[in-house]
Amino acid sequence: MMKARLIGTGSFVPKKILTNYDLEKMVETSDSWISTRTGIRQRRVAVEDSTSEMAAKAAKAALKAAGVSPKEIDLIIVGTVTPDMTFPSSACFVQSHLGVKSGAAAFDVSAACSGFLYALDIANKYIKSGSVQKALVIGADRFSRLVDWKDRSTCVLFGDGAGAVVLSAEKGNRGVLSSRIHSDGRHWEMLYADSPCPPSPFEKKGSGNHYLKMNGNETFKLAVRTMGSAIKEVMEETGLKPEDISLLIPHQANLRIINAARDRLKLAEEKVFTNLDKYGNTSAGSIPIALDEAVREGKVKDNDIILFVSFGGGLTWASAAVRW
Numbered sequence: 083m084m085k086a087r088l089i090g091t092g093s094f095v096p097k098k099i100l101t102n103y104d105l106e107k108m109v110e111t112s113d114s115w116i117s118t119r120t121g122i123r124q125r126r127v128a129v130e131d132s133t134s135e136m137a138a139k140a141a142k143a144a145l146k147a148a149g150v151s152p153k154e155i156d157l158i159i160v161g162t163v164t165p166d167m168t169f170p171s172s173a174c175f176v177q178s179h180l181g182v183k184s185g186a187a188a189f190d191v192s193a194a195c196s197g198f199l200y201a202l203d204i205a206n207k208y209i210k211s212g213s214v215q216k217a218l219v220i221g222a223d224r225f226s227r228l229v230d231w232k233d234r235s236t237c238v239l240f241g242d243g244a245g246a247v248v249l250s251a252e253k254g255n256r257g258v259l260s261s262r263i264h265s266d267g268r269h270w271e272m273l274y275a276d277s278p279c280p281p282s283p284f285e286k287k288g289s290g291n292h293y294l295k296m297n298g299n300e301t302f303k304l305a306v307r308t309m310g311s312a313i314k315e316v317m318e319e320t321g322l323k324p325e326d327i328s329l330l331i332p333h334q335a336n337l338r339i340i341n342a343a344r345d346r347l348k349l350a351e352e353k354v355f356t357n358l359d360k361y362g363n364t365s366a367g368s369i370p371i372a373l374d375e376a377v378r379e380g381k382v383k384d385n386d387i388i389l390f391v392s393f394g395g396g397l398t399w400a401s402a403a404v405r406w
């Protein structure tokens with residue numbers, strides 16, 4: 083059977099850096115509170131780049147790394163909850179920005195911070211079914227539009243950015259070994275952002291403001307639990323042991339959540355990739371940006387086993403194991 087091999091990665095973050103010290107001037111917070119509670123020191127915020135432009139720039143870099151022309155792409159999936167417009171999808175904009183052939187399929191997936199792993203899971207299944215040869219899988223979000231910059235409990239956590247991979251249908255044992263996606267809508271109120279559309283004149287109740295709302299403590303507890311079970315799931319399915327894992331690339335939300343997942347797995351610190359100190363939580367962009375950095379820093383070698391794990395609004399969670 084065909085496997086979906088990850089043959090190229092790319093990422094893009096906006097130029098503008100917002101440090102914890104910058105935030106001290108905007109809300110009642112401190113660098114020490116943010117860095118000790120989360121591990122975040124700075125984040126990037128988009129001034130000009132829209133979500134689809136960031137996605138296209140990341141995808142362009144991934145295509146270059148893979149040596150693949152946009153004309154060869156059959157499928158584009160963008161994980162995002164901050165599309166440029168309600169419709170068309172960000173994936174259609176990426177298709178247009180990159181000159182991907184007319185007739186390719188393009189759509190977005192809404193799974194908040196699990197968006198990239200949801201998109202990877204779907205593309206993997208298209209490739210395994212034989213209907214797609216090459217796919218672009220992208221995670222991109224612009225949370226600077228979604229957070230209330232007067233709310234210190236949320237604005238310190240997030241940043242903007244995008245990451246992408248090119249998947250190719252190939253025979254052999256390299257590629258996605260296992261991929262799982264899950265949700266539990268009962269917990270939607272843990273983390274959500276209301277509709278950006280104004281209420282219609284027929285509605286009884288307005289939809290309120292569109293800013294992100296979060297129950298941080300409860301999200302934290304659920305994140306630790308779901309990340310642990312999601313990792314266990316793909317390890318059991320593939321028969322992998324902790325010593326087989328070359329690198330764990332978790333969703334970059336909070337260093338304390340990542341360390342809790344690492345402890346459960348009894349993984350050495352150097353086997354867990356983190357870059358949230360530089361970018362904060364970039365939602366769907368988080369895992370593919372981290373993967374691209376790990377690849378470019380030479381931390382990923384042929385045949386390495388890489389694990390990915392995420393959780394996000396929904397509540398959603400997902401995991402994947404890949405042989406590089």
Ligand code: ACO
Binds near residue numbers: 111196238305363
């Ligand atoms: N600066 C200073 N003080 C603050 C700040 C801030 N930025 N934010 C909150 N505080 C205060 C609170 O008001 C509270 O004060 P009080 O004790 O006087 O009431 C105190 O700090 C402690 O607040 P807690 O919320 O209990 O702090 P906690 O240690 O739980 O850390 C945090 C909060 C960092 C939000 C943590 O709960 C967390 O990371 N949760 C997970 C969030 C997450 O990962 N969200 C993303 C999900 S992915 C997606 O789909 C987008």
